Every structure is written in C-alpha cells, then in structure tokens.
Amino acid sequence: MEDVDDIAEEYMFPWMMALLETSGNYVGGGTLLSAELVITAQHLTDNRTKDQLIVRAGEWDFRTDSEQFRHVDASILLIVRHPEFNKNNGANNVALLFLRTPLTLTNHIKPICLLAKVTRLDYKRCNLSGWGKKTSNDKENMKVLKRVDLPVVQNNMCESIYRKYYGNEFNLDNSGAQAWSLVRTLAEDFCGLQDFPGVYTNVARFQSWINEKIMEFEPEPESKPLLLQKHSHTT
Incomplete structure (x- = not known):
C-alpha cells in the first residue's frame, strides 16, 4: 500500500528519470543533466547493453497515463561507465547515458542544478x-x-x-x-x-570526468558550454 506521506508531488522532481528494460521492467533511477545526458548508478547498467535499456522522462505514477503531461521514453545512444567502479565498496558508482535524441525540456522534464564544487554535507x-x-x-x-x-x-x-x-x-x-x-x-x-x-x-566529485566525457562523446561540444560549469547550486 502506498504511504501518502511519502508521495512526491507531481513534477516536484522534473529531473528524475526512470531507467527501464525495453520490456518495461523498472531497473532504477537516474538524473537528467542536460537534454541529452542522464547520470545513473553504474551497477544498474551492469550486464545490460544500451539496446536493452530505455530512459523514461516525466514519469510520476506508473499505474496510469492520466497525468497532466505524458511521460517520454528515450533510447540510449551510448553508455559510458566509470573505469574505476568498485562494487565492493561503491567507489565511482557512476555511468553516463547519452540519449539518441535530445529531450524536449518542459515543466515536468528539466535538468537538475548541480553543485559547482565539492561541498561537505555532513549533518545537512x-x-x-x-x-x-x-x-x-x-x-x-x-x-x-x-x-x-x-x-x-x-x-x-x-x-x-x-x-x-x-x-x-x-x-x-x-x-x-x-x-x-x-x-x-x-x-x-x-x-x-x-x-x-x-x-x-x-x-x-566527478565534475572533471563528466565534462571530459561530454567533450569526448557529445556531437559538436565546442558549440555548447561545459555542462557542470553552467550550474552553481543544487536543490
């Protein structure tokens, strides 16, 4: 049974992505960093190829399609996994999902704002x-x-x-x-x-690595500012 107190308001987290198998089975969550880039936990992509996964944007309630705005499913062009991921202690558990077609940004689908530098969050x-x-x-x-x-x-x-x-x-x-x-x-x-x-x-902590991969894999990266230099705060 759903706990009403824990339910997020619709469109409260427009950067929240759902990572699904092509069959529709839920795999885990991800975060939209730009119209064509999602970050997720690397262990969710283990033993799966880009053709076995899709990214769902704008989802809220999997039980219905009656939300004010419909979700959008996006295919993945490329999965970039961190080369130093350690499943034993969770080190470097990040992967980037480059989407085949950029998402159209709306009120219910938009990138998150990220910290511009590493900040200690103890006790926050x-x-x-x-x-x-x-x-x-x-x-x-x-x-x-x-x-x-x-x-x-x-x-x-x-x-x-x-x-x-x-x-x-x-x-x-x-x-x-x-x-x-x-x-x-x-x-x-x-x-x-x-x-x-x-x-x-x-x-x-992965700003440099993410920016490096953006420059390496996004088309015509020189025409856009580096992703993590555009944002200065988080919510």
Missing part, C-alpha cells in the same frame, strides 16, 4: 526520490514517485556501521555521501533497515 538534510522498494521485505517496486527527507551523516560513522556486517577491513570510498536511508543502500540486503545508512554517489 537531503531529499531522495525514486520508485524503488521501500523496504527489503517488499516484493514489488513502488508505483508512484516517492520523496524521503534524510539527514547526512559523517563518513566515519557510516563506515563503522558497515564494518559490523562486512568486517573491519571494509573501507568506504570518499566518492560517496551517506544518508540514513529508508529507500536504498549500497547493500541491497539491508535496504529499508532502520538506522542503516544508504550510500549515494557524490556527483560533485
């Missing part, structure tokens, strides 16, 4: 959104876009909790930001456990 609060399973006991993903407000905790606190389950040799990579998660974690087995922090990639 953040908004998480997505359609994933709410707890590890759930058998199905949520149908309506969810919003969860969570505090960010220090890296060493998060690492000490993970070591209780993975041993003292576990080291959390500094490319992650930690939040007390009710939605999704680095370890899927612990998803939804109270007081177990989820680990989310700190995208600001």
Whole structure:
C-alpha cells in the first residue's frame, strides 16, 4: 500500500528519470543533466547493453497515463561507465547515458542544478526520490514517485556501521555521501533497515570526468558550454 506521506508531488522532481528494460521492467533511477545526458548508478547498467535499456522522462505514477503531461521514453545512444567502479565498496558508482535524441525540456522534464564544487554535507538534510522498494521485505517496486527527507551523516560513522556486517577491513570510498536511508543502500540486503545508512554517489566529485566525457562523446561540444560549469547550486 502506498504511504501518502511519502508521495512526491507531481513534477516536484522534473529531473528524475526512470531507467527501464525495453520490456518495461523498472531497473532504477537516474538524473537528467542536460537534454541529452542522464547520470545513473553504474551497477544498474551492469550486464545490460544500451539496446536493452530505455530512459523514461516525466514519469510520476506508473499505474496510469492520466497525468497532466505524458511521460517520454528515450533510447540510449551510448553508455559510458566509470573505469574505476568498485562494487565492493561503491567507489565511482557512476555511468553516463547519452540519449539518441535530445529531450524536449518542459515543466515536468528539466535538468537538475548541480553543485559547482565539492561541498561537505555532513549533518545537512537531503531529499531522495525514486520508485524503488521501500523496504527489503517488499516484493514489488513502488508505483508512484516517492520523496524521503534524510539527514547526512559523517563518513566515519557510516563506515563503522558497515564494518559490523562486512568486517573491519571494509573501507568506504570518499566518492560517496551517506544518508540514513529508508529507500536504498549500497547493500541491497539491508535496504529499508532502520538506522542503516544508504550510500549515494557524490556527483560533485566527478565534475572533471563528466565534462571530459561530454567533450569526448557529445556531437559538436565546442558549440555548447561545459555542462557542470553552467550550474552553481543544487536543490
């Protein structure tokens, strides 16, 4: 059953993308960085090719097509995965999805504003959104876009909790930001456990890599400003 308190308002997160298999099965979330570029977690793309995935923009409720604006499905031209991804500790868990055709930007489909530099977020609060399973006991993903407000905790606190389950040799990579998660974690087995922090990639740490790949793979990059130099704040 859907928890009304957790439902995001329609068009509240217009940069929130759904990554789907071509069959329509939900894979995970992504974030729109420009009309033709989406960033997502690399592990979601593992063992899948660009032809096995699509990006859905403007989605809110998977149960209906009666939203004010319809969603748009976009095919993927290219998947660029970070070469130093480490699935054991979540390091560099990023992948870029270059879309075959740029999306038309509207009120319900628009890029996110990103931090212009790496900023410490310890003890601040953040908004998480997505359609994933709410707890590890759930058998199905949520149908309506969810919003969860969570505090960010220090890296060493998060690492000490993970070591209780993975041993003292576990080291959390500094490319992650930690939040007390009710939605999704680095370890899927612990998803939804109270007081177990989820680990989310700190995208600001990958500005140079993202800009490098934009220049390398986007057509005529010299005609556009670098993506992450256009934005100076986040919401």
